[in-house]
Amino acid sequence: MNKFFEVVEKIFMAPMTKLAEQRHLRAIRDGIVSTMSLIIIGSFFLVIAFPPIPALAELVKPHIGKILFPFRLTMGLMALYASYGIGYSLAKSYKLDGVSGGILSMAAFLLTIVPQTVKGIGWVLPMGNLGGSGMFVAIIMSIFAVEVMRFLQTRKIMFKMPEGVPDSVARSFEALIPAAVIITVIWVIRHLLNFDIQVFIMNLFKPLVTAGNTLPGVLVPIILITLLWAAGIHGVSVVGAIARPIWLVLLDENMKAAAEGAKILPNIAPEPFFQWFVWIGGSGATLALVILFLTSKAKYLKQLGKASLIPSICNINEPVVFGAPIMLNPILVIPFIIGPVITGILSYVAMALNLVTRPSVLAPWTLPAPIGAYLATGGDWRAVILVLINIAIMAIIYYPFFKIYEKKLLEEEKEQAKSTS
Amino acid sequence: MKKVLLVCSGGMSSAIVVKAIEKEAAKENMEIVVKAIGTGEYDEEIRQGWDLVLVAPQVRHRLTVFKEVADELGIPIDVISAQGYSPMGGAKVLKQIKSLI
Numbered sequence: 001m002n003k004f005f006e007v008v009e010k011i012f013m014a015p016m017t018k019l020a021e022q023r024h025l026r027a028i029r030d031g032i033v034s035t036m037s038l039i040i041i042g043s044f045f046l047v048i049a050f051p052p053i054p055a056l057a058e059l060v061k062p063h064i065g066k067i068l069f070p071f072r073l074t075m076g077l078m079a080l081y082a083s084y085g086i087g088y089s090l091a092k093s094y095k096l097d098g099v100s101g102g103i104l105s106m107a108a109f110l111l112t113i114v115p116q117t118v119k120g121i122g123w124v125l126p127m128g129n130l131g132g133s134g135m136f137v138a139i140i141m142s143i144f145a146v147e148v149m150r151f152l153q154t155r156k157i158m159f160k161m162p163e164g165v166p167d168s169v170a171r172s173f174e175a176l177i178p179a180a181v182i183i184t185v186i187w188v189i190r191h192l193l194n195f196d197i198q199v200f201i202m203n204l205f206k207p208l209v210t211a212g213n214t215l216p217g218v219l220v221p222i223i224l225i226t227l228l229w230a231a232g233i234h235g236v237s238v239v240g241a242i243a244r245p246i247w248l249v250l251l252d253e254n255m256k257a258a259a260e261g262a263k264i265l266p267n268i269a270p271e272p273f274f275q276w277f278v279w280i281g282g283s284g285a286t287l288a289l290v291i292l293f294l295t296s297k298a299k300y301l302k303q304l305g306k307a308s309l310i311p312s313i314c315n316i317n318e319p320v321v322f323g324a325p326i327m328l329n330p331i332l333v334i335p336f337i338i339g340p341v342i343t344g345i346l347s348y349v350a351m352a353l354n355l356v357t358r359p360s361v362l363a364p365w366t367l368p369a370p371i372g373a374y375l376a377t378g379g380d381w382r383a384v385i386l387v388l389i390n391i392a393i394m395a396i397i398y399y400p401f402f403k404i405y406e407k408k409l410l411e412e413e414k415e416q417a418k419s420t421s
Numbered sequence: 422m423k424k425v426l427l428v429c430s431g432g433m434s435s436a437i438v439v440k441a442i443e444k445e446a447a448k449e450n451m452e453i454v455v456k457a458i459g460t461g462e463y464d465e466e467i468r469q470g471w472d473l474v475l476v477a478p479q480v481r482h483r484l485t486v487f488k489e490v491a492d493e494l495g496i497p498i499d500v501i502s503a504q505g506y507s508p509m510g511g512a513k514v515l516k517q518i519k520s521l522i
């Protein structure tokens with residue numbers, strides 16, 4: 001078994017973590033994460049606009065348009081916010097000026113849009129691709145902008161300000177040439193050659209987004225995440241760096257449909273699917289295991305169960321993963337990896353058959369799973385049932401392995417008692 | 422008074438470990454300040470005058486990135502052992518802290 005972990009660490013973990021630490025992916029992750037507060041709060045206005053209680057729904061119906069404005073200006077502009085965050089993080093990682101990197105990235109992204117004139121209003125920006133659907137466009141344009149910045153800077157193609165000029169002034173002058181290059185290049189491509197950069201990039205990534213919504217597209221991240229955690233590495237932070245843009249595009253499509261009042265949403269697998277239906281209690285769905293620990297005759301497990309119950313309810317499972325431990329533990333790691341695959345398949349099928357509403361709201365990840373699932377599905381009580389069923393299934397899968405491990409610990413505790421008495 | 426910065430993914434799980442360390446330190450009458458942060462806050466927080474940085478085991482793959490800044494500022498940095506990173510691992514981490522500062 002130790003050999004197995006060694007192999008996993010060597011041929012799988014090392015390249016995975018290296019990939020996640022790759023400069024551009026890291027900037028994408030940090031940039032997108034910086035917009036999460038807006039997305040979480042913004043998406044709650046969707047719940048307010050379409051409350052799960054019929055009487056309430058009737059009451060707010062005439063005001064839906066107004067209620068959704070915060071949603072449209074947060075979620076609906078997500079890619080725009082992210083472009084700033086990505087540009088800022090990437091520039092910082094090159095030790096360039098972060099604010100300039102962010103501003104230039106935002107400009108590079110906005111320049112891919114053709115403004116329209118509306119009678120009586122004047123010039124407007126079509127918002128269609130400024131939200132999640134434009135996420136990949138924002139990513140590519142931000143990388144382009146910062147790489148141009150870096151290229152010019154390393155070749156010393158810039159205005160150099162004499163010493164004594166205030167930093168903020170020097171900064172804006174240093175960004176002049178990069179700005180000129182970025183704006184001109186995109187303007188020529190988009191507006192003179194009339195090449196639709198947005199459509200081009202979106203089509204390029206479309207297969208990835210489509211794949212992310214299939215059953216294999218759900219199971220691959222699940223297995224990768226538990227395998228990483230089995231070696232004690234934060235799986236979601238590694239896999240999410242790559243998968244989150246896809247999850248956000250899927251979420252955006254669902255939110256758009258929900259905002260239009262659609263009954264059946266297009267996608268099954270945005271991030272809340274994993275968060276609430278698979279990772280109940282944290283990666284590996286360890287809440288069920290913690291509940292089993294509470295019943296344990298082994299003192300250590302019982303104590304650990306008590307200490308980690310509340311964090312587990314809030315989906316924080318490091319205490320169990322490192323405390324039990326699950327990581328590098330040949331017994332507990334088996335249900336830890338297999339269980340979520342089974343609940344993942346079940347949840348996917350339940351949503352494919354429309355037995356449970358598909359997720360469209362991003363709720364804070366520290367909420368207890370039944371509440372999170374209820375909110376994420378816009379208030380579907382069947383989501384709560386599915387969560388409870390999944391907890392029961394996980395308990396059944398963990399049980400035999402828990403018993404084997406408990407027996408081992410009981411023997412050790414007995415030995416210890418003998419040797420100290 | 423020693424100041425220890427503890428970095429984990431979101432600053433959530435490390436908050437639990439902080440409690441365990443503080444409890445253990447109180448037992449030994451050791452004066453210590455421990456703060457839990459997420460990886461995103463690291464670059465800012467590290468410059469606020471810390472004596473030691475501890476990295477949670479689940480984000481140890483980012484150690485090289487953290488170490489770059491810590492080395493620049495001359496602050497010792499280490500990964501918490503997996504056994505120490507649990508509500509019951511306070512004593513273990515405290516021992517590790519003592520050996521580092």
